[in-house]
Structure formats: structure tokens, C-alpha cells
Amino acid sequence: MSQEDFQKLLKRVQQVNDLGGAAALLGWDQRTLMPAKGSQPRAERLATLAGLIHQIFTSDETGQLIENSESFINSVDRESFEASLWRIVKRNYDKQKRIPTELSEDLQRAANLGYDAWATSRAASDYSQFRDALKRNIDLNKQVVSIHREAMPDVDDDYDILLDDYEPGMKTSDISRVFDRLKEATMPLVQQVAESGVNGRDTLVHVHFPTATQDALVRKVVGQLGFTEDAWRLDTTAHPFASSMAISDIRITTKFEEDYFNPSFFGTMHEFGHGLYERQVAPSLGRTPLARGASMMWHESQSRMWENLVGRGRPFWTWAMPVVQEHFPEQFGGTSPDAMYQAVNAMGPSFIRIEADELTYNLHIIIRFELERDLFSGKVTVDDLPDAWNAKIREYLGVEVPNDAQGVLQDVHWGSGSFGYFPTYALGNVLSAMLWTRIRDENPNLESDFEKGEFGGLRTWLGENIHQYGSQYLPMDLLEKVLGVREIDAEPLVNYLTAKVNDLYG
């Protein structure tokens, strides 16, 4: 009976997953192709789907099927498809079931209003238009935290609960340890770059690049990395993202800026990294919540690996330089691979996270992590936030924020009710460096392959060691499986950044 109940549970989960897939397409279309006037009916359609997904997934019937199939699950291999699926379903069910429908709707509404308030206030660079919407989002998320807190008395830190949505099982104390080390090692390197007196290396990526040629170039590059027309699409959007309709139907997006080479070139490699993760999940996990990355940190480790460890590395440019020159003979006719390597690695403090170099990027994240904790502990109030932000930017990056649009209002996350998400970006960088050490050890020809434009070795290694498992393992279990450790370690990233700064600004 118990096995039959599991089959019923699986069918229910597939149904919910199909609805989620439909919502994913509605969202993808909304952000890429939809005519402007489709916006209002699309929002209604997405709200209906979200409500229905929540209703079906958190129904008592789902709970009963989870309970009834437990004895079957206890009889099968812990690492089997069935056990992995059952665990993730039970985990999500228990979490979602705790939140009353009314609070869930309030959260959704506050996130929608918060997004609008954010967009308006950012355009006007006026924090006062954002303040109330932000406060509402924080207050509601505090309610969520206290509800979960009551059910999980052994949690060390309230912030762990916020993290859990994006990075299951991650502890705030682990992040603090890693980030402290990163901060300590990064700040002298930022100083070293500043004192080198080198600048202006990136002028060559700031000339004119016609959109159609950028489009042809990025298609050529991701085609070389592993993008195939039969299972991927590349479209344009205002804020690039990757999304999967199925393991065999991956949608990545990019944005072309005619006066800046980097955004589409590295942005597309970044989204390719996300897409490849979901493309290489084992087909047997399809139509279930296992058919996605293990966590946001794991996802970012993949996107940042292709963007930075591959795309901003010397070996890559040996292959890529002639390709780029073919597309942009006037802009890059006389550019050597080494000059290009220097240009795309130009470093220095800036206000905007998404435009930051590999070194200062993590400082931007650490600032957000610290402020999120202070906002939830009450150490910083919503009214104090802009000053607190500017003080941190001054302290960590040595620059003065000119206005709130380029400061506290630059990111969409808080307005949309996402707290605990930011740290996963820097953790992804840390993890990508940890993995890179192992990948290079096990693939001695990796860099000479890159010089020839061969990326199949890396792709296969990632597929076999990470991607195929989807989210069958919790993040730290996957780490142990892949690297044999259970702790995130900042040293490989510190070593990588130190070597890179010495190489470029030594």
C-alpha cells in the first residue's frame, strides 16, 4: 500500500511540477517576447497558477500521501530516486504548510507592490518612496521567521531561516566565517590594485559594438561551449536570467549594450553556466522538483565558473581572440589575447554590484549580508538603511555613494521580499574556486583544451560529478560527494584572486 501511495504522491508532484513549468513559460515569455499590453492579464494568469500550485501542493491529501508512503521510503536505498524525491517533497510540504494562506497572499502582494515601489523610487532616486514597501516586506518576513522558529527550536540564528529558502541547511555562522576570511584577504588586494597606478586598460571594451554582430558572436561562443539549437534558446531581455522549461528545453537570455562589450559576452556565458546545470540533470529526474540545481550557491558556482574561471582566464582568450576579431575586426584588429585578458579583468571599486570585478564583487555581497542581518535583528532600522549602506560602501570600497539609485536602491531583491538570497552569490564564487582546484587536478589538459576551443572535458566532468544529480542531495551532502568535505572554504578563492591580482597588478 505504501508503495502505491508513493506512486500517487509522484503523480501529484508531477502535476504540480507541470503547473510550475507552465508558470515558468509564462514568466519567460513575459520577460522576453510579450507585447506590452499583455502585462495585466499575464499578472492575473501567473497569480492564478501560483495559487493553484500552493493549494494542490499543501492540500491535506498531499500530506496524507507523504505520511502513508514513509514506510516504503524507509525500505529503499537512501540515495534512490524515490527516497530523494520523498525527502525534498516532505521538506517543502512541511515548510509551506506552516504558512497560513492569508500570510502567503500578503507576502505575494507585498512583493508585487514592493517591486513597483522599488522601480519608481529607483527611477527617481528617492528612498522615501521605497521605505514603507520595504518595511512591509521585512515585517511580513519577520512573521515567517517566527512561525518557522517555533517549529524548529534548534535553529541557531533567525537568519538561518531566511537562508533556508535559497540554501537549504546553510548556517549563518558558516557564512560569517567564510565572509570574514574573504573580507580580510580581499581588502589588501583592492588596495594593491589602487596603488598599482594602472588604469584605462578597459577602454577597448568601451567602443561601439553593433547589436547584430554581438548577437552572432555570443551565439558562436556559447555554441562552442555546448549550447545546441535543438535543446536551447537564446533571447534578449531587460534583466538577463536563465530558465528551463524541461531538461531538454533550456532558455537563456542576454542584453546587448552597444557601447560595452562585456555585458552580453560574459552575461551570456554566465547564463550558459546556469542553463548547462539544468540541461545535464539526469533525464530520469524530469517532471519532479529534483530536476534543478541543488541550491542557489551551487547554481551560482556554475554560472560564475563559466563566466569567470573560463571566460576571464588566459587560456580561453587564446581560442576566443581570433573569433572575437572575426566579428569585430575594426574594434579588435590589433588586440592581442593578453591585452584582451587585461581589459576584461580591469579591477577597481565601483558602486554597482552587477558591474563589479571578481575582486570587489564579494565585498558588495558581504555588505548586503551584514545589512540584512542588522535589519532583521533590529540593529539597523528601515529609516537608518541608506546611511548604513553608504557607510559600509565607504568602509569596504573607499568610495562615496553619489545617490540612492546607485546605492541602496540598485537591487530588486529586497523590494521583492527576497532576504537571504544575496549571500549565495558570493558563496557561489567561493564554491566555484573550490571545485576548480579539483577539476584542474583531474583534468591536466583542461587549459590546453580551452586554448583550442575544446570545452567538452569540463562539460562532461560537471555533468558526471554535479549536474546529473539535480537536487537529489542537500547542498552539503553534494559537497561531500564531490569534494569529500562538508565545509565551505574561502582559501581556494583567496588564492585564485591573490594570484590574479599579482599577475595583473603585481
Next chain:
Amino acid sequence: MSQEDFQKLLKRVQQVNDLGGAAALLGWDQRTLMPAKGSQPRAERLATLAGLIHQIFTSDETGQLIENSESFINSVDRESFEASLWRIVKRNYDKQKRIPTELSEDLQRAANLGYDAWATSRAASDYSQFRDALKRNIDLNKQVVSIHREAMPDVDDDYDILLDDYEPGMKTSDISRVFDRLKEATMPLVQQVAESGVNGRDTLVHVHFPTATQDALVRKVVGQLGFTEDAWRLDTTAHPFASSMAISDIRITTKFEEDYFNPSFFGTMHEFGHGLYERQVAPSLGRTPLARGASMMWHESQSRMWENLVGRGRPFWTWAMPVVQEHFPEQFGGTSPDAMYQAVNAMGPSFIRIEADELTYNLHIIIRFELERDLFSGKVTVDDLPDAWNAKIREYLGVEVPNDAQGVLQDVHWGSGSFGYFPTYALGNVLSAMLWTRIRDENPNLESDFEKGEFGGLRTWLGENIHQYGSQYLPMDLLEKVLGVREIDAEPLVNYLTAKVNDLYG
């Protein structure tokens, strides 16, 4: 309390409509942009949505709400939004309630897999790759027919039941009457064209037309007709169709053939006609089943009107000829509007329905109508079908089908499980001619407006007299409202075709 129940029913109907809208996007994407390997998971997703829509819509709760709101409906105006919606919901509920959810999911799955089998087999011109998928679709639809038949003992003909999905209330006997008259009047005209000895007028539309220029041209033309970027999209596909995501989000599609001018030019005008119908539905009908055309015949009357009565008419070419010349100066530099009018109206028997002239088109439909009836009565089996097809083409059109791709495999409908749909194309032609007589009477400047590229008068007339009502009226009720009659009459089309043949081949 009855009014409250109606509000609950409305909310439920909106939810189902949102799910239907999600399915529409999944279907549109599948046929326009989806990578090939997305096909299998997409079929599953569509099947889940169809099942869920069926389950929610046909639930006892829906039935209860319909019943409980009846007294409220009896107290409001028969033509009100509430009464119209209630009627269509009750009609659909009673019909769908009879189909078990499992059969409904099987139908959806068979239709999606049938679409793929059709595309593959057509590309290979190999009927054997299509046969099983077709048989599956026919068998499932036979089940549907026998279920409805049992509940509707007063139906004259099994085929009425297939028709009812596309043309509510239409009788097979009415179609036979109209088609017999059409066949009787058309065959001598086909003979007259053949005996005129005129041919080769269309060589000028059979030279080389680069895709990119065709694309620019059709966008220019539909832009003039009323397509706007903020509420419409035009994409390419294998078998063009129109679809609406919302009243304010219309998707039309086309197909470019580099050696033939007509398919994209007239095909896009055709789909524009469909799109305009749904674009001009009153916004108050949004998110309900009233926000679509009254029936397929009504829909086709609109698409064929823009394609033929507008696009293949003399006045249109006075405006369009210079526009076409601007895009294709080499191909059409010395072509007069009159020569173009003759070229795009070249008549004669052919294999392909969608490329047929106005005269032989209806014969293609009559062939399909007869074969569908024979397939469902068992007079023709799936194995006999290609031979039966070829024999009918020989009998009605006097030509030999060279291969199945240009014969029985040319249309998507049967593979997608659509039986009873084809007749609505010819009925649409008949209706468009009925309407055209009235429209010309009420708009004396219509043709001189077309000569100037002004189509707003026609658009407005159609919006006010037909489109705004969506499917508030049953097809014959709408006919009575618009034209004051309750019977489909072949004479206006016969007169139009006779005059056209005399004009061109007199």
C-alpha cells in the same frame, strides 16, 4: 444568494480561463519557438493542464454553482454579460461533464504526439509514420462521439457531434445542402477557367523573394491593416495559425517561401483577420470563454474576408502595388496593379489546399468533409485513406497527387485530433460573402478607402457589428443579429465567384 453563487462561478471560470491561457501559450511556443527536444515534456505538460482544466471545470462544485445561480440568471437581461456567460458555461459543462478526465488527458496527449508524428511523416512524405498516431486520434474521438450520442438521442448524424465543438448548433444536413450547391456551381466555373486557355499569369509571383524582405513587407501590410507592436506578435511556424493570450496580446504566425510570393503575403492577411476578431472583443469579456469568436465559421469568415475579399480585390492593389514594388523592385518593377490582381487570382486545380485559389479551395474542403464522414462511419479505414484521398482529388480536381506530403499529409488537423473542423473553412467563405454584401451597402466608400490604404472603416464595422460580442451569441443568433437571417446561404459566394471568373476568364 443566487447572485453570490454566480460570482463564485465567475471566479471559477476565470481560474479555468487562466489555465486555458497558460495552455495556449504552451501551444503557441511549441509551434513557433520551442527547441525540438522540448517536444515530449511539452506534450506531458499540456496533458496535465488539459486534465486539470477538465477536472476543475467539470467538478460537482461547478455544477452546483451553475444550478444555484440559475434563478439569478433568470432575473437578468437575456443579452447581459451574466446571462451570456452562464449559458456558454452551462453548455460546455454539460458537454464536458460527460467525458471522463482520463479520456480527456488521452485526447490531449494523442493530439500532441499526433502533431509531432504529422510533422515528421510529412517531412519524409511517409504516411506509414503517421498512420498509428492518426488511428489513435480517430479511435479516441469515436469514443467521444459515442459518449455524446448516448446523451443526445435526437442528434440526426454522428458527425453533428464532431461539428458541435467548432460550430455549435450546426447540422451536417445544412452543410450538405450548402456544399452541394457550391459543388454544383463551382465545377462548371473550374471548367470555364480550364477552357479559357489563359495561363501563366502567375509566373511573376513564382520568382525569388528573400525571406527578410518578405518579412518586412508583411509587417508593413498588416501594420496598415491594424496590427500594432504593443498588442500583437508575428512569428514564423510550419503551419500558420493565430492565437490569443489575452484580448490585448494577439499572436499571429506566418511561413516564408522564397520562391513563392503568395503564402506569406496572403497567409499573414488571413491570420490578421483571425487576430483582429479576438483583438476587438469587448474588454469586459476578458478572462472568460466569451472572449473569443462565436464559432470557427465566424472566425474563418473574418480571416478569409481579409485574405480574399480585401487582399485579392482590385481596390486593394491600387494601394498595395507601390508598397510591394518598394520591397521587391526587381521582381515587380514593371507590374501594374491590374497584372498583379490577375496574378494573385490565377485559378486552376492544385494539390495543396492552403495554396488553392478561391474557386477550387471549397472543393478541397468538400473532399475533406466527405472523407471525415467516411472515416467515422467506417466506410474508409485509416489504411485506405491515402488512396481514398487521391481518388477524390482526381474526381473533383482532375489531377494526380504526386506523393503523400502533397496529398493526405498536407494538413495538421487530423494529426492534432481535429475532426469536424474543415467544413468551417468553406462555411467561412460562404459567410464572408454574405457579410460582404451588407458591408458594401453600409459603407459606400469602402473600395475607394482601400485604394488609399485606409482600412479603418472595415475594421470599425467588424468591431461594432461582430467582434465586440465575442461568443456572447450562438452562431445562428449572431447571424440573425447581424444580417437578420438564420440560414447559411451559398448564393452570395456563388455570385461573387461567378462574377470573378467572368471578369478574369470571361
